Amino acid sequence: xxxxxxxxxxxxxxxxxxxxxxxxxxxxxxxxxxxxxxxxxxxxxxxxxxxxxxxxxxxxxxxxxxxxxxxxxxxxxxxxxxxxxxxxxxxxxxxxxxxxxxxxxxxxxxxxx
Amino acid sequence: xxxxxxxxxxxxxxxxxxxxxxxxxxxxxxxxxxxxxxxxxxxxxxxxxxxxxxxxxxxxxxxxxxxxxxxxxxxxxxxxxxxxxxxxxxxxxxxxxxxxxxxxxxxxxxxxx
Numbered sequence: 001x002x003x004x005x006x007x008x009x010x011x012x013x014x015x016x017x018x019x020x021x022x023x024x025x026x027x028x029x030x031x032x033x034x035x036x037x038x039x040x041x042x043x044x045x046x047x048x049x050x051x052x053x054x055x056x057x058x059x060x061x062x063x064x065x066x067x068x069x070x071x072x073x074x075x076x077x078x079x080x081x082x083x084x085x086x087x088x089x090x091x092x093x094x095x096x097x098x099x100x101x102x103x104x105x106x107x108x109x110x111x112x113x
Numbered sequence: 114x115x116x117x118x119x120x121x122x123x124x125x126x127x128x129x130x131x132x133x134x135x136x137x138x139x140x141x142x143x144x145x146x147x148x149x150x151x152x153x154x155x156x157x158x159x160x161x162x163x164x165x166x167x168x169x170x171x172x173x174x175x176x177x178x179x180x181x182x183x184x185x186x187x188x189x190x191x192x193x194x195x196x197x198x199x200x201x202x203x204x205x206x207x208x209x210x211x212x213x214x215x216x217x218x219x220x221x222x223x224x225x226x
Contacts, residue, residue, distance in 0.1 A: 046214055
């Protein structure tokens with residue numbers, strides 16, 4: 001059974017810092033990995049999708065990497081801003097079990113002005 | 114192209130009533146997923162549907178819960194005889210295909226009183 005873990009559970013940093021969020025998964029049999037952000041009381045916004053054959057994806061100040069063999073992904077946020085404060089979730093699309101998305105518990109990020 | 118639309122955004126039901134949650138996927142998307150999020154918890158998979166077919170309902174309680182995605186119209190998640198423990202945010206996601214980017218709606222927040 002696939003399990004996804006995100007560390008740390010919460011992170012607070014001053015504005016302007018670069019930071020890294022971690023995601024690990026137990027079964028490397030995945031089709032892809034997706035990073036989302038969720039603001040309080042809101043839905044999920046897709047940030048980046050990395051297919052299993054890819055190593056990284058970039059979108060603006062965000063860069064996500066994937067090491068499928070070791071079961072790890074990182075989300076790098078450059079020059080953090082208060083507007084980046086949210087909960088960040090990673091999810092893997094599993095090969096076993098009808099290709100559903102399995103989510104981690106999320107990292108709650110606070111950027112202090 | 115409108116995003117994934119869920120309605121209602123908020124739903125209050127008394128114990129024993131029925132709750133009916135609707136999800137219209139993004140245009141052209143035929144894959145729909147339902148997730149439940151309890152306060153301070155992660156997203157738990159409930160059911161994965163394609164048009165007129167249930168692909169995986171392994172996360173859905175065996176009793177009182179049902180889902181459909183008819184040929185025409187939105188996907189419906191139906192909860193019969195609601196109990197207080199059903200209070201949660203219910204999110205719907207859609208994707209173009211089984212291995213493409215998933216997009217989420219804003220969710221329906223169900224409160225059972």
